[in-house]
Amino acid sequence: MTGQISEGGVNPFGGSDTTGDNMPANQPSNQEISCEELHISIPCELAKRIRHYTSESGSDLAQVIIEALDTFLRRQNK
Numbered sequence: 001m002t003g004q005i006s007e008g009g010v011n012p013f014g015g016s017d018t019t020g021d022n023m024p025a026n027q028p029s030n031q032e033i034s035c036e037e038l039h040i041s042i043p044c045e046l047a048k049r050i051r052h053y054t055s056e057s058g059s060d061l062a063q064v065i066i067e068a069l070d071t072f073l074r075r076q077n078k
Helices: 044-057 061-076
Strands: 002-005 040-043
Touching (some): 040 044
């Protein structure tokens, strides 16, 4: 069984445009970001861990996932 996490069309960087201060790590805040909405299924235990982390830290769910993926992919390209 898998869990689903979806932000349902919410701009993960805040506001209605694609610029803002809530960017992933290493992302210049003045650079325009284009966004694509992706829906994924992840294991329920991973979803629980993500939700627990975001509730404990007060972080935004989409921002945590974006930053984690960005960090992972940057490490793969080194």
